[in-house]
């Protein structure tokens with residue numbers, strides 16, 4: 001890429017972060033707090049942003065089905081959530097409304113319950129400290145949620161699980177990053193990352209920044225950048241649709257994996273799992289299936305009006321577990337991607353930031369290498 005006449009040279013940093021979603025901001029914040037000089041480029045408002053469209057769960061019970069490392073990583077991140085919450089409040093005045101204590105996944109049929117039970121048993125076999133996830137039957141569930149419908153046969157429950165106002169988290173991380181001294185340039189999609197003898201030059205249409213290290217945290221935008229920098233194809237989009245009801249009096253005492261009531265009284269109903277490529281629009285069939293399940297789970301929901309719905313694309317790796325890795329071809333270029341950017345925000349601010357800035361690699365990361373996808377068909381970025 002040739003430099004235009006008006007290219008602004010931002011200088012040299014310890015790390016340039018590409019992408020200002022939950023992953024880039026949390027990791028950027030951590031690195032600035034550890035004393036790093038960090039520049040972060042984010043693309044424009046038309047770009048895909050999972051951080052604007054998620055369900056806001058801080059959730060452990062389904063994480064780690066395939067790998068103990070992911071189970072451990074998730075649970076230790078959740079243990080650091082209260083500290084993140086307090087720090088964001090102190091640094092920015094923004095309230096994430098984080099709460100935890102009872103997180104439920106409701107099962108509507110015996111076969112759903114049996115499948116869930118197998119998963120819970122598999123993860124329980126790791127014997128992770130503080131993990132009390134267990135299955136409960138309808139009778140015990142009625143004591144926690146007397147308003148469940150007749151089709152609900154039971155649930156899995158974890159005291160670690162809960163939720164937050166994820167847009168406040170997003171805003172809080174951005175504000176905290178800037179207040180701590182991080183450089184942030186918005187509406188500036190990165191066009192090129194050029195290897196040099198002493199590091200990399202990262203270029204947008206109007207800026208240039210140098211650093212020995214670059215973190216790719218551009219969500220689905222990381223796919224193409226990463227494959228040009230020596231990583232295999234790691235990503236695929238998956239659509240999730242979410243509904244919001246009118247506000248009503250508090251009636252849901254706990255958070256469930258697909259119905260949760262906000263402190264303002266709206267109820268969020270989520271979220272579909274659809275393979276629609278890059279199509280993130282709401283659909284009548286998606287809205288209908290979410291509404292049907294919500295009413296079967298909690299019949300009172302049938303009385304509430306839906307006031308809003310949206311679709312957003314999850315950033316899934318090919319096996320669903322995170323990727324945190326350094327390029328085997330371009331040392332100093334890292335990629336970080338996960339479909340649990342809310343839950344894992346404290347882990348990104350802490351150990352992930354520590355690894356990229358100071359080289360201390362968390363033990364779990366051997367399981368999160370992109371190399372596990374080298375044998376998959378390579379399509380240069382994102383599988384659709």
Ligand SMILES: Cc1cc2nc3c(=O)[nH]c(=O)nc-3n(C[C@H](O)[C@H](O)[C@H](O)COP(=O)(O)OP(=O)(O)OC[C@H]3O[C@@H](n4cnc5c(N)ncnc54)[C@H](O)[C@@H]3O)c2cc1C
Nearest residue numbers: 019021022023043050051055057190219221240341342343
């Ligand atoms: C429907 C749905 C429900 C979800 N529910 C939950 C949940 O309950 N709990 C949970 O923990 N997680 C949940 N998630 C996942 C969570 O939202 C994501 O893991 C998280 O937002 C990912 O953040 P990110 O920074 O990787 O990506 P994004 O939020 O997509 O951010 C990527 C950023 O990179 C920028 N970018 C792209 N290309 C470039 C470029 N070339 N140069 C510069 N910048 C670039 C974009 O503008 C964007 O701002 C959900 C996701 C969806 C879609």
